[in-house]
Amino acid sequence: MEFNIKEFNPNIHFNKEDLASFYKNAFNNIKDIFNVFSMLGKFIFKTIPELKIQVRDNKTFNDELNERLYELGKNEYIKSIFFAFPKVNTKKMITFMINYGMLVNHLDYLCRYYDGIKDKRVLNQLFLALLEAVEPSRKTSNYFKYFPADHYNLKNTDKDLVKLLVDSCRKQLKKIPSYAMVKEYIKKYVYMKKDYLIHSYLINDEYNQPSNWADNYNYTKYYPELLPWEFQAAAFSDLGLYALLSAAFDPFLELETVINIDKAYFPWINGLQVLLTNYVDLYQNIYAEDKKIQANEHNFLKHYDNLKQCEERLIFFYKKSLKICSELNLNNVFMHKTIIKLILAIYLSDSGAHIGLKKVASRNILESAGTFYLRFWKAIMPLITF
16 A cells, blocks of 8 residues: 555644544543543554564565555555554464464466366365465365366465465464454455455356355345445455454453454444545546556456545545444453544545545545544654555
8 A cells, every 4th residue: 555645634723622532532531541541552562563574574485476465455455454452462473363364365377377267166175275274173175175186287385375374273272262263353354355355256247246145144134224335345355353363362351242242343344444445546547647557356246336426435435434333342442442543544544545536525425533633643644654
């Protein structure tokens, strides 16, 4: 992501009214303020440096994979904000994020490189790797059991890499105090993402028209406010997974907290994150100087009628995410609300969010967060880039 700080907000000064409003509307007490700024401090001075070290000093991958790892870190570092939560082992979780992200990336690479694969049995077996990566107690499978290796001249290094990534993920999840309590919810997220990815590889016109994939989950019954591609976007995000992982480091984690994290992140905060990611990519293939640059293939925003509808739905997801966090009994609720604001700030600081008419739309979306937040997040933005 390329950040354009100048586009974010020209006014950086704070006044007494801003600070009074910030304290009144954002926090209940001094403890909330301490927790939020403690999280931001840990994110800036520990989490991001550790992520950079692990990406830079990785000895496992070859040059091509290290290049993909760098792009992964640059594009997805926002997810590491959860590793700045209290009690979380930052190093262990960054290692998990890198290996899990590279596993998703490499499975996607295999399906695109061997683009003739349209056999659902082959894809289901291959993507079983994702489920087993988050279930350490389960015996691992042969993910290439049905893969037509002879036909595609599959390399042993590809098989070895998938196994290595799965084993590395499983290793990091062991000994997390309350992982057993969040495991089934995490498996739900992984299953939906796996299911959507398989569907996208099987359906050639997946990105040319709205998909009926969401109907498989009867989404209108549970989330009548959602459009089908918004449900798909929520299923595509890993934010809820990392929110649950961070919570699992609490040895006294209660089931109610797990349930409420799940309700807050799926579909609302998850959906917001992926829709904002797609918003940055929207129209880039039109405005990019290098015409080889293409917009993200998983861009759900192109199904909206126009940019104004897209803007309105992003504001809706933003406000809905904050509202549901307030309504639920979440531990560290103000830290979760801070993450929502941080997500908005990071993605809308990207230069891609200010091309063409998106410059106006981005301004409108940011203004929905309030004047103070525009100034506050611009002030710290240079500190939190990868």
